[in-house]
Amino acid sequence: MEKLFGVEMNVLAGYLAGGTIFVLAAIFLLALRNKVLLKLALRNIPRRKAQSILIVVGLMLSTTIIMSALAIGDSVSSSIRSAVLDAVGETDIRLTSPVAARFGDDYLDASLVDRVRAGVEGDVRVDGVMPLIRERLPVLHELTDKTVAGTSVVGVELGSLAGFDGLKNIDGGSADLAGLSGDGTTIINRTLAEKLDADVGDEITLVAPSGRSQYRVIDVVEGKGLAGGDEEIRSAALFSVGTLQDVLDREGQYNMIEVSVAGGLRVSEDDSDDLTEELQLLFINEEAATALFDALKAPVVVEALQARLDEGGSAGGPFSSDTLDDLVTELENDIPTDEFKVAVTNTITIAIVGGVIEGLGDPELAQSLLVPASQLVELQVVAIKNQGLAIAELVGGFIVALFSIFGSFSIIVGLLLIFLVFVMLAAARTTEMGIIRAVGTKRRHLVQMFAYEGIVYSIGAALLGTVLGLFASVALVGIMSGLVAEDDGFGFSYNVTIQSIVVAFSLGLVLTAITVAVSAYRVSKLNIVVAIRGLGQEFVQDETPGAGRRFETALKWLAGPLAYGFDTWRQRRPNRTTKSILILMALVPAGIVVFLMDMWKSRHEGRGVIPRLILFSVWMLVILQNLAATVAPDLDESVVQQAVAAAIFYWFMVFVWKMFKFVQPWLASGWPLLPFGAIVALLGFDSDHGLGFGIGNAALFTSGTTLVIIGIGLAMRQMLDRRGYREEFQKRVSMSFIGIAMLIFWGLPFDALDGLTGTLPGGPEMFLLSGVSLVAAAVWTVMYNADVIVWVVSKMIGRFGSLRPVVKMAIAYPMSARFRTGLTLAMFSLVIFTMMIFAILTNLGNAIEDDPDLVSGGFDIRSSIDLELPIDDVDAVIAGSGGKLSASDFEVISRQASLRVEARQEGADDHLFRNARIRASDDGWLLNNNFELTHWDPAYGSTPAEIWAAVSADSSLAVVNGNMIETGGFGGDGDPSEGPAFGIRGVKANEPGEITGVNITIRPPVGQSVGDSVDAKVIGVLNQFADSFEFGTTDVYMNPGILEELSDKPVPFTAYKFRLADSSRAEEITRVLETVFIEHGLTAAATVDEITENQEQNNAFNQLFQGFMGLGLLVGVASLGVVSFRAVVERRQSIGMMRALGYKGRMIQVQFLMESGIVAIFGSAIGIGLGALIGWNIFLSISAESDGLTYSIPWMNVTLIVLIAVVFSLVTTFIPARQASRIKPSEALRY
């Protein structure tokens, strides 16, 4: 993987490693300054070995999760990458006709090959140019009676093999490519050999439009490079190009030219991109380019383009604005430059330009663009390998994102665990720390001590976590590779990059270190007396300095280092007057040195010297930088600039922190949160709602509202306080309000407030935010009303007399350490919550299995044939199948043709034509399919059948794929008109029902034929799942009449859908169909099989995913173990006393188990409840856009999860519980 969330992995790894080194160096330097603290800290580690180990294990889990997510991403992208490399082999650049492969007019003459050769003549970057033919044709082996309908057949020019060698046969030797020069010979790849059951020496038959011909297999090679097949079909056969030219009747012609960049398989991406660009320039029609240039140079056009640029160019997708920018810049020249030509060959850019020009409303102008645009390129040049690798990268990144989003819950839980561990460590050492403070150490020394100790744990944990993450990912990838069907030749193999390891380790370490620092800070705020006497924290007095002091501090930091430097100096030299100091500082450069020395001398005297020094350096760097710029203007300033930027950032962050400290006491009183939260929430509103300044962001709106709720709660508490209510009551009422209000707010369906706020887009962060907020709210509510629960539990269990004393203690302890219990409960709930949601989501998908017609439309078999081998009469072929098939086997046989087009919605703002595909369907399909419609125009009917009948009767009517309308809400990007794919605006997925027909304009793609565009009307929208195996996300279903209007040549039917008289024979008939229609290269699949296979893969993937999230469960369980272990140590004396009172050993053990059990069960209950709620909301959101889903809770699965969670919690608690039960009272009571 090269990028993570859009950041270069190299950069990320660099920064994180830098951060890690910085953290370690800072700690090291601090430690050097005060070795006693270091000793104190480090000696704590071996004191309790078991505990230290447990801590490291607890801490390592976040790193483990990060590492395994990254390694899985690495494996996915490297596997796809190697699949890409296998498939394209030495080929880096492919040149093809700009005309889409249709009707054979995509064949190239030899003269073009010569021009390519001449173009790269003497170029050291190129080591081969190969003209070739690639087609898909049926191949059969008559001896074994096996067929492969769509074999990738490749005709190679044997004289051009240089640069494309390296094919290995399956015995490991070099492939005998030269042998192809012999008549009637072929080399097949391993996949084809296995499918045909063919071996060297066998004869295989190629079925071509001109008839059948036989070839002798002279070698079987590995499926790589020229013999690698293509993305879909891995079966390949190699021939000499002459052979294929004969068979296909293409004397002296090729359908592609491939270029190999020197350097073997993995060549420089830049080289091949540069070369692609240069080659493209060679094949640009100068006349067309000049015509285009002149057309675009018209002032009115330039103005309009500039206006579009200023708008941000978003309508064509953000990725296009760069080339558009180039284009507009290049228009300033007098003649078309190379840069201009490159810019206009970008199809998206030219589409935007087309849109802008159409927007000017001048048809003549539009035409003047369209004609040259369609003639612009003679050959389309594509950096095919780079493109494939980019896709590998994209998919890998997507997988990591997926794992990270779900994994982030576990990571949060892991971080909470770290926090918990340190809070407990601190609690255990309160007395010690109190004494350390009492003998004169400072608060920051305590922070340092904890940081030292923590960093040692963190390093150990990060190391161990990384290693364990690697193991976990090996296991997970192993499972995944088992899931990927092997028959298409895609192998899934393990891979991990150094960068990922560095990122995982550093991220783990830095996250842990930050958490440790935060907990250390919290711990350091102890009150000495309270600590030594072992009192509760409620005895701690509030030590907040007055507002004046706080404001002063904040201001000083705003003024930056000067104010502080001045301050320090005043302390050192009290006898100097202010004026003299200022003069000295201003006038004498040496004063700076003196000042620095003074600061250094005073380093032991007070806090904050180091930060002051850093801040001082900021100013010094600013001065130096300006100085350097004047003295040596050529100097590379970037290093200095970065240092300055970093220092200024530091200063700014400190200032923000000080400002926060300034307002913090007021925040606690609640009311300032109200306006602040309200502003944040309003900022999240859609710009059409609220006060109009919103930017439409769900995260902002929800966070703001949450702040408002907390503000109201806190303010409520203050009001109750003023009225003189008891503290307990104040807390209960106000905190319960916050908890319950948040529960209600976050538990609302996602679109519940859309009326108020407008539809707010939200990404995966919303999932995380809502999950964490809900769990926090629930735990919050529970903890502040714990006594109610205690009462219920003790009433329930208390009936069993002998258990009463046990229950009493099992409840008393967790309730007395509410923070700890709350944290543990939250961790547990969070984990169960995610697993629950996932279980529910998995169950939603199963709806397709219940109703396969949703996907198949009632057709049992879908098939496609070779474009070059159309079927004239299906019935005749069946009749002539020699009894293998009969007409009575089929209830319906339907046909579809597809045609790539461009389409535009009438009245679209950007006038852009976008990519779409016409699925011209015959009446067999239109009148017999059972697909469901989500939207329909009542003017044409109110049932799917009526709508389809209308489409059948009128070739200007259309139904579109369910993915082409506006989606919204959960995870949807909402706007169908962004990007290059055609979509319909104004029809919303979550508002199914009647619509008014949408007028669209359809035309052939630019460059195919010019001028004839057709108006059509969309009168229906298919259900989202319908026909989903066709991956037709831009399919427009119409009747075949449309084809005549859009294409001057007949478009053959290439897709056949069969409904069988007996559905149960689908699998069998699928195979027979492929044999009977071999002359047409028919490949078929039984829909039910496809659905089942798909579902199985989905389920397996889901389970794998659940396993991954199970790592989080491990964290939750570990937390209970840690808590129990600590408890045994902390309560030694109490346990002794209880034993003295007559508690039996077993009772102590049961008590400990019960404590964990209660947390585990309550955590599970909260997790299940909230999971079911959010699962329901997700269901509502999805089902608003697609029918046929049912909500159900997979109780088996949930029970299993909870059972595992509770049982493992008990198992982890078992050891400490037994330890506790074995404590000898006499020893425990000794002191």
Place this chain on the structure above:
Amino acid sequence: MDNGPIISATDVMKTYRSRDVSVQALNNVSFEVMPGEMVAVMGPSGSGKTTLLNCMSGLDSIDSGDVSIAGQLLRTMTDDALSDYRASSMGFVFQAYNLLPVLSAQENVELPLVLAGNSQRVAREKAREKLELVGLGERTDHLPAELSGGQQQRVAIARALANDPAIVWADEPTGNLDSTNATEIMDLLVRLNKEQGQTFVLVTHSEDVGGMTDRIVRMSDGVVVSTTDAVNA
């Protein structure tokens, strides 16, 4: 039975072993306590006072010899049986009070009652009664941390008395208290001993405390060196 000793230790040996040192904590100790008696075990630090108390009350095991309480040999009792016995017939008071920090004063006293199988209502009433007996009618719903040392020790005593045990073991009950509080606590213990007729075994190194009991057993280096009747006996 009535006439025999309630506690009797015969030739009790107890050695604490750590890796390379072994300490003879009790060396052939034999001694008896009669029902209703109040005995103080005294001696310098490390003389084996606390060990003797732990061994005789069954909190700790012995290496050899015999300890019997009310005629029952501790050696023959299982850990569970001992626990039950402690719950029903013994009460403990420690120097560090050892109240359970998460329970209020009232709940601390209720605990042994609940443990003995009393209903919540009975436990509450009895606990209140005992707390009043030790002079703590108020502040009973406070946590131990919120009480003064003297108050905590009163709660501990009330807890020790909760089940009306036959024997109350007190290990340095006044060790953590100032003299005024110490005297008050001792007065309380003596009064309880007289009024309730329970047997008290106190470990102390304070002569003042020892002086208020019926009998003083002096120990040194794990051996009982003398037994003297106290002045007020």
